[in-house]
Amino acid sequence: MVGKYIQESKIINNQFDTNFINLSTSKTLNDIGQNGKGKIGSLLYLLNKVIKSVSSNKFDLCYMTLSTNGLGFYKDFLIVILLKLYRVKIIYHFHNKGFFEKQNKFFNHILYKITFRKTMSILISKYLYYDIQKYVNNNDVFYCHNGIPKIDLSLPILKNDIEVKPFSILFLSNMMIEKGVFVLLEACNILKSRKVSFECNFVGAWSDITKEIFDEYVSELDLNQYVFAHGKKYDEEKLQFFNEADVFVFPTFYHNETFGLVLLEAMQHSLPVISCSEGGIPDVVQDGNTGFLVPKKDSLALAEKIEVLINNPKLIKEMGQAGKMRYSELFTLEKFENNLCDIIKQAIEK
Structure with a gap:
């Protein structure tokens, strides 16, 4: 939902020239976390799309929502390697957590070190810094609360003013x-x-x-x-x-x-x-x-x-x-969009 807000944001798109690539290899919610030949084909197509994009454009920054665990992380790790090979500056935006629980496994620890090396991160709360603290210096972390659109509270509401409800x-x-x-x-x-x-x-x-x-x-x-x-x-x-x-x-x-x-x-x-x-x-x-x-x-x-x-x-x-x-x-959506714009500008200049 937050990713959709960002992609469709007029505030963000008016300030930056953006190229959007959907990293999902799942076509439906039920596909998330599932294996299959179709997903392998989708992954190869996705990797090829990333290669074409970074090889033909000079990007100031890659904003990426990185999965934190499971097959989603390993898929995203391959994309991170491609971005690093092309020397693209990366900032991750986390809407989930999970690194802390698996960081003591040697294989994961090595992948996390590679993933976070010379990158920046956006967290939605200071209470989530613990999850990446082992790999990311606090100076490379930005904080941006989520926001949601204002709801039209003037919509007609059916109320029973006579009945006393519990x-x-x-x-x-x-x-x-x-x-x-x-x-x-x-x-x-x-x-x-x-x-x-x-x-x-x-x-x-x-x-x-x-x-x-x-x-x-x-x-x-x-x-x-x-x-x-x-x-x-x-x-x-x-x-x-x-x-x-x-x-x-x-x-x-x-x-x-x-x-x-x-x-x-x-x-x-x-x-x-x-x-x-x-x-x-x-x-x-x-x-x-x-x-x-x-x-x-x-x-x-x-x-x-x-x-x-x-x-x-x-x-x-x-x-x-x-x-x-x-x-x-x-926590309004406008506040979120403006905060994210400021963070992206700082990340580009850093």
Whole structure:
């Protein structure tokens, strides 16, 4: 999504003469991480395209989104070698993480040293520097928060002003274990045991948690009257859930979590956010100001923070307003585009 924002950015394209090459060898999301003869052919085609481009143009800089692990990294490593052979100045932009976990393996360590030698890097948060610290001097690192477009909040929202609804909790992400789905369900069970009035809406595509698994666990916890799963929603339907929510909860411990763009969406809607200190999320959520950060996989701590908000409507409003202000100041798409332009200019001159 961020890559698409960059490619289509008028701000960026008006300041630089760019040549875009799609590095993906996957045609669909289901192809990602899969092997196959078709991918080998796509890789050879891609390498040939890179060679033609760098041999016929004098580029001031190559901006590259580098994969951090798996086959994606080894594919990108081949492209990095080509760029280095043609002496192209490189700056990497990371939207994922994974070097730290594998840097102690000798083979990976050698490849990482080659990859990062005489290059620069862009990270979306200072909390992610640890991932490349072994290979990149801090002087060669730039920081650029992600941003998202402003949403038209004037879209018609269907509200029932007569019915008094219970406190509404919203989770919006892929239905994955590591996104904290079961942690939130367990927190809901704790709230139920404390006789708290609430509803919790799960919105997102089914993933390693299927609808059958989810429904079975909800029934096991006797949460059928409290918890509702709606599948993936788009546009006005998605906005409707944000507008009807009182708090946004995202208890992620996803191994590749770096920023959580969905948190910015919640902040746009003036929602307090409860999440975890995974990746760069502490740069997004100010604990105690725009929401709360709770320990990962701690359903009790999560339930307690939700209950704090349930019992304090004034705090909900204050945190929601602080979150919206923080989004407007730091996380708009325009802010991101201008920051990235400044970084590219500095990298070219460095």
